[in-house]
Amino acid sequence: MSGRHLLSVDDLGREGILEVLDLAESFLEVTRREIPKVPALRGKTVVSLFYEESTRTRLSFETAAKRLSADTMSFTVGSSSVAKGESLRDTVQTIEAMGIDAVVVRHASAGAPHRVASWIHASVVNAGDGCHEHPTQALLDLHTLRHHRGPDLHGLRVAVVGDVRHSRVARSGVKALAALGAEVVLVGPPTLMPESLEGWPVTVSHELDTVLPDADVLYLLRIQRERQSEALLPSLREYTARYGLDAARAARLRPDALVMHPGPMNRGVEIAAEVADGPASVVTEQVTNGVAVRMAVLYSLLGSGGTVA
Numbered sequence: 001m002s003g004r005h006l007l008s009v010d011d012l013g014r015e016g017i018l019e020v021l022d023l024a025e026s027f028l029e030v031t032r033r034e035i036p037k038v039p040a041l042r043g044k045t046v047v048s049l050f051y052e053e054s055t056r057t058r059l060s061f062e063t064a065a066k067r068l069s070a071d072t073m074s075f076t077v078g079s080s081s082v083a084k085g086e087s088l089r090d091t092v093q094t095i096e097a098m099g100i101d102a103v104v105v106r107h108a109s110a111g112a113p114h115r116v117a118s119w120i121h122a123s124v125v126n127a128g129d130g131c132h133e134h135p136t137q138a139l140l141d142l143h144t145l146r147h148h149r150g151p152d153l154h155g156l157r158v159a160v161v162g163d164v165r166h167s168r169v170a171r172s173g174v175k176a177l178a179a180l181g182a183e184v185v186l187v188g189p190p191t192l193m194p195e196s197l198e199g200w201p202v203t204v205s206h207e208l209d210t211v212l213p214d215a216d217v218l219y220l221l222r223i224q225r226e227r228q229s230e231a232l233l234p235s236l237r238e239y240t241a242r243y244g245l246d247a248a249r250a251a252r253l254r255p256d257a258l259v260m261h262p263g264p265m266n267r268g269v270e271i272a273a274e275v276a277d278g279p280a281s282v283v284t285e286q287v288t289n290g291v292a293v294r295m296a297v298l299y300s301l302l303g304s305g306g307t308v309a
């Protein structure tokens with residue numbers, strides 16, 4: 001990774017993506033050891049600064065930092081001075097004054113991690129900003145795909161299904177998949193597609209049933225009710241009827257097709273419980289790979305360039 005921060009998939013490019021994924025492979029081996037820890041970032045401090053709810057992403061980054069022997073601090077908005085009206089800038093500058101090396105930022109506003117990066121000297125990692133980007137999710141998804149399909153994703157047909165409009169996972173994912181040569185089709189009702197798809201290397205379909213038989217990967221997105229300011233869907237039940245991956249639809253997938261979801265899943269809405277837990281689903285592998293990929297990202301930004309182990 002050439003820069004000091006990871007704010008967008010654009011910061012990496014194809015070469016940068018491949019570098020992080022290679023490094024993640026060695027860290028995956030570390031996470032499988034009896035003592036899954038290396039001293040690579042001893043003496044460094046990584047802070048997670050989460051202005052939005054999160055289970056897996058925050059725990060995943062914190063686990064990654066700990067497995068690299070970094071010290072970790074965790075900032076949760078509810079119990080901080082933000083509740084007293086402190087600005088984002090004051091908050092990050094206060095944290096930086098304690099002596100830190102990296103901040104992992106999640107924020108409801110697109111561009112917030114970029115602002116943070118302009119205010120402080122520490123490295124900034126974007127852990128999800130509004131409907132904009134979520135680069136480490138894209139990296140862990142690629143890592144998971146390469147485990148199943150080999151390193152070359154050229155020509156792999158990936159259907160990204162659902163609420164693309166509000167999805168930072170989709171924005172980062174499409175860029176990363178395209179960088180490695182995959183073919184992406186976005187699937188969902190017109191109201192859940194972005195207003196403009198200019199510059200997106202994708203095709204679009206509004207019919208899941210026609211896309212199903214040809215897809216190598218079905219990547220399901222959560223319906224982001226908290227981000228929908230207007231009624232974009234007639235009803236969830238209708239959405240599920242047309243776009244939900246139930247057992248009958250899953251049976252029409254190719255025998256080797258993979259089902260992915262970034263979590264948290266709305267079981268019974270975009271994915272049926274039996275499909276989420278079924279043989280095509282790699283959802284828990286995505287979570288496992290997330291730790292190794294985030295170790296690779298933190299190490300690339302903060303490591304001394306020495307050997308990993």
Ligand code: NCD
Pocket residue numbers: 056057128134137168169221222224262263264
């Ligand atoms: C996603 C997020 O927060 O952007 N979750 C995640 O990071 N694993 C997707 C979502 O909230 O639907």
